[in-house]
Every structure is written in structure tokens, then in C-alpha cells.
Amino acid sequence: SATTLYNYQGFWHHARQLQGVLSCQKHFQAQDTDILLVTTPKSGTTWLKAILFSLLNRTRFQPTQDDHPLLSNNPHTLEPFLEPSLYLKDENPDLSSFASPRLFSTHLPYISLPKSVQDSKCKLVYLCRNPKDIFISFWAYTNKFRLQDVGTNSLEEVFKKFCEGVSLYGPFWDHMLGYWHESLKNPENVYFLTYEEMKEQPDLHLRKLADFLGCPFSPKEVKENMVDAILKICSFDNMSNLKVNKEGKLPSGINNSAFFRKGEVGDWKNYLTTEMVERLDKICEEKLDGSGLKF
Numbered sequence: 001s002a003t004t005l006y007n008y009q010g011f012w013h014h015a016r017q018l019q020g021v022l023s024c025q026k027h028f029q030a031q032d033t034d035i036l037l038v039t040t041p042k043s044g045t046t047w048l049k050a051i052l053f054s055l056l057n058r059t060r061f062q063p064t065q066d067d068h069p070l071l072s073n074n075p076h077t078l079e080p081f082l083e084p085s086l087y088l089k090d091e092n093p094d095l096s097s098f099a100s101p102r103l104f105s106t107h108l109p110y111i112s113l114p115k116s117v118q119d120s121k122c123k124l125v126y127l128c129r130n131p132k133d134i135f136i137s138f139w140a141y142t143n144k145f146r147l148q149d150v151g152t153n154s155l156e157e158v159f160k161k162f163c164e165g166v167s168l169y170g171p172f173w174d175h176m177l178g179y180w181h182e183s184l185k186n187p188e189n190v191y192f193l194t195y196e197e198m199k200e201q202p203d204l205h206l207r208k209l210a211d212f213l214g215c216p217f218s219p220k221e222v223k224e225n226m227v228d229a230i231l232k233i234c235s236f237d238n239m240s241n242l243k244v245n246k247e248g249k250l251p252s253g254i255n256n257s258a259f260f261r262k263g264e265v266g267d268w269k270n271y272l273t274t275e276m277v278e279r280l281d282k283i284c285e286e287k288l289d290g291s292g293l294k295f
């Protein structure tokens with residue numbers, strides 16, 4: 001059924017999505033200049049995608065110009081996802097119109113990345129988030145689609161599964177650890193960042209991202225407030241209030257507004273019971289023990 005999850009290479013997928021993953025593994029040919037944004041669902045993909053797009057295209061499109069593509073497009077429609085919709089036909093989609101460097105985003109676990117990605121010099125940016133906030137964001141998101149595909153979705157039910165590792169692209173801890181270890185082994189190609197860090201010191205982390213991606217801000221750009229301008233156009237307030245994000249839909253039919261809820265750190269405090277917090281904290285402690293990754 002549409003709600004059944006299947007385990008592949010240790011991670012959970014819907015049938016349709018899994019088909020895309022397999023086809024993507026078979027067909028995708030990475031280029032050394034490619035940039036991949038990787039996240040678990042609800043970690044802030046939409047936000048960082050907008051930021052990376054604005055950063056990489058800042059000479060083509062000034063972030064202050066009033067016909068900047070982000071003002072009339074949802075970030076998810078500007079560049080494709082690596083899976084699943086692109087690959088559902090089990091063939092190689094035509095990506096020839098893409099400007100270089102190509103920017104992709106994906107939720108694939110490290111182990112499931114196409115071999116050509118692992119073998120190439122392309123750069124991966126992994127955006128992580130506190131699992132308690134991921135969970136609340138995910139629960140709220142799935143509830144918007146209650147009628148279509150997820151049955152009843154009480155907080156308790158979804159929480160129980162999340163803690164057992166059964167969520168889209170879960171277990172979340174294995175997803176995070178896969179990229180965490182890779183970023184320690186291979187810091188030149190894998191950059192590990194958190195939603196919380198990005199919220200706390202956005203300008204610092206945007207400058208670091210630019211350095212990592214080989215397109216550092218010049219002194220002239222810094223003087224002209226390029227960093228601030230990018231952060232401003234990508235801010236929650238700006239993006240969530242755009243007509244395209246209030247009224248538009250993705251090709252898949254999902255409302256663009258579904259990707260904008262609160263955009264804050266710590267909203268879990270308004271939903272989780274003390275027992276739930278203790279359970280999730282304990283899981284994180286056990287699963288991440290010794291890795292150096294902490295929440």
C-alpha cells in the first residue's frame with residue numbers, strides 16, 4: 001500500500017520512492033563540480049537549498065534584484081532532487097540544460113548514494129537538525145496529508161515509530177552518522193552543518209559554506225553586504241510570505257506552503273511530554289555515543 005515502508009540498505013522508503021532510489025543509483029553520473037545538499041526530511045532543506053542557489057548564482061542574479069528567481073519560484077523547483085520523481089521512469093533524465101556547478105538535493109543515506117557520487121570529487125553539504133524538532137516538523141507535515149496517504153497520525157503513534165527508526169529515510173541516527181563520519185574522514189568534500197548553527201550565526205556559516213564550495217566572498221562583496229542580502233532573500237519571513245509559496249504547488253501536487261511552518265529552534269517544547277523527551281534523549285545518547293555528534 002501507499003503507506004507501507006520498505007527497508008533498503010538499512011533505511012526505510014515508500015515503494016514509489018524506493019523505485020526512484022534504485023533507478024538513481026543505476027543512472028546518475030556525478031561530475032566533479034557537482035554540489036549535493038543532503039538532509040533528512042524536515043531538517044531545513046528548503047531553506048538551505050534557497051541559500052545555496054543564491055550563493056552559487058550570485059553573479060548571475062544579484063540577491064537584491066527584484067526579478068531574482070527565488071521571488072517567483074519555490075526553491076524545490078529551481079534545481080531537481082536526485083530522487084525520486086526525476087528517476088521514476090527508470091531512465092537517465094536529461095540534465096544537459098543545467099548550469100555548472102550543478103546543484104542537487106537529496107535525502108539519500110550515504111550508503112545509498114550512487115557509486116559515481118562516492119567516486120567523484122563532488123561536494124556534499126549535509127544539513128542536520130535536532131531530532132526533536134525534526135520529529136515535530138515531520139509530524140506536522142504528515143498531518144497535512146492525512147487524507148491522502150498516512151492514515152491516522154497521532155503524535156504518540158508517529159513518535160513510537162520514529163523512536164524505532166521507522167520514518168522516511170530513517171533511522172535518523174544512522175542517516176546523520178553516515179555523513180558525520182564521512183565529514184570527519186573527508187572534510188574537503190563533506191561539510192556537516194546544523195539548522196541550529198545556521199540560525200544562530202547565519203553570516204558566519206554562510207561565509208564558511210562559500211569557502212567550502214570554492215566561491216569565497218570577495219572583500220568587495222563583503223563591503224556591499226552580499227552576505228546579508230542572500231540571508232535576507234532566503235529568510236523565513238521573506239520566503240513564507242511570497243505569493244508563490246503561499247499559493248503555488250510543486251509538480252507533485254504538494255502545496256509550497258507545506259514547507260513553511262514556524263522555522264524556529266525548540267518548538268518541540270510545545271508538544272513533547274517529559275517522557276517523550278527522556279526517551280528521545282536516551283536514544284540519541286545511546287546511538288550517537290562515542291561519535292562526537294551531540295544535540
Ligand code: A3P
Nearest residue numbers: 042043044045046047137235236260261262263
Ligand atoms: P518547522 O516545521 O520546524 O517550522 P524541509 O525543508 O527539510 O522540509 O524542512 C522544513 C522545515 O524548515 C520547517 O520547520 C520549515 O518551517 C523550516 N523552514 C522553511 N524555510 C525556512 C527558512 N527560510 N528559514 C528557516 N526555516 C525554514
